[in-house]
Amino acid sequence: MGGSALPESARADLAALLGTDNVLLDPDERLGRASGLSYLDLLRARAGDEAVPVPDAVLLPADPEQVQSVLDVCLRHDVGVVPFGGGTSVVGGVAAVRGDKAAVVALDLVRLDELVSVDPVSRIAVLQAGVRGPEAERLLAAHGFTLGHVPQSFERATIGGFAATRSAGQASSGYGRFEEMVAGVRLATPKGEWRLGVAPASAAGPDLRQLAVGSEGALGVITEVALRVRPLPEQRYYEGWVVDGWAAGAAAVRKLAQEHALADVTRLSDVDETTVSFALNAGWQTTALRAYLAARGIRNPCLLIVGWEGEVARRRGRTRAMLRRAGARRIGTTLGDSWRRGRFSGPRQRDALMELGVCVETLETAAYWSNLAELHEAVRTALVASLGRAIVMCHVSHAYETGASLYFTVLASRDGTDPIGQWQRAKAAASEAITGLGTISHHHAVGVDHAPYLSAEIGRIGVDVLRAAKTAVDPTGILNPGKLLA
């Protein structure tokens, strides 16, 4: 790893602004903000890959005003700025890409950790960008509220990161995607501060909040987010069902979505993922469970986890009745509860598998219902064709009236000589298969990895519109070089 390329004059200005303790030049601190948590990030980190770009400094501003002043200094010195939340990006979103800049800094928002205000009448809370998921829930619970945004990266990811990437939590069917919770945004930009959101709905032109949400640090640094909150649920109840085959399962979830009967958590696994879930969660009972299901004519079990928060009894009754009519079988609360307990354990399981020499990664997309089966098959086929013998598992965890997400988990034997190339080829094959059928990302965002596929999805005009917006707020391109727009 090379030394810091931050010009001395920029370092001095930043130290005068933030204090020397909040301008970190230490190699370990810089390396710690050099990448996110994708399989390729972890492979490169384990290999000590010298080619991974490392930020020239880590900056720790204390409040939105200091974030704005940091941008002013970086603009003067033409230094690139990578906003850094929890660093859980899996698409290269926090990579220290320099673009045309001689130096780049990681702007870590960890000190923006406050609940700014709560309006219990409108049910809106303003949180600073660096607040992590559990802390956000703790702060809101003191006022009797919850956000209900619980992605698998909940323990580390931040409010600013959720907003910047249009995140979707595991209970999105009930609480909505993160962008649906956003009532207002405060951003620092090289052109000055930008505040959006004065009313719950507006016809004053396009909704620019939605330009800020999902802007991945390329259009500004989000410093505060005003969020719709809900009363803390008095009850939570999770249970498992089994459907015979993926097509029947998807049809059942579609029916629930279109009849407005989705549970707050609705997660349908395909046959392969169900086999693994049974083995991991039902343990020795798996054989008995399979025999029970076979006796009832279910040969290709697909596990459906459903969970309700808040008012349970009435909504559960309706969902259950519809699932029974769709031929699904209830298998009790054990699998629902064990899924809920283990729902943040993915990263730890991935670490263990990587230790064993496994190529293990996830990818996600979404499509309209009429394309979903074709997309599921196309991605599976592309991954298996690229990786050879591979286990490809999939689930739907976010369903809408018009379609659903697909989340794939891939396990293959790791290529000992070119593990990075092995996954890059597989991911490219999957991305090609997705293009034209679904979106390149339902909730992981664009970052560096998906940028080459963006124009196929939003068109050349769409890319030009985003570029024009970037030029308006960031004319010299200091904000997150190389992300969102390749």
Ligand SMILES: Cc1cc2nc3c(=O)[nH]c(=O)nc-3n(C[C@H](O)[C@H](O)[C@H](O)COP(=O)(O)OP(=O)(O)OC[C@H]3O[C@@H](n4cnc5c(N)ncnc54)[C@H](O)[C@@H]3O)c2cc1C
């Ligand atoms: C194990 C694992 C599970 C995951 N599960 C989910 C899931 O269930 N649902 C989901 O939606 N995502 C998931 N993700 C992806 C990731 O957690 C999300 O994208 C998350 O929203 C990122 O938040 P963060 O604070 O870690 O942001 P970071 O990773 O730090 O940053 C993400 C992007 O946003 C930018 N950014 C961060 N903060 C700001 C800010 N304040 N202002 C402007 N730009 C900013 C960064 O520059 C970067 O481009 C998962 C990731 C992992 C590793």
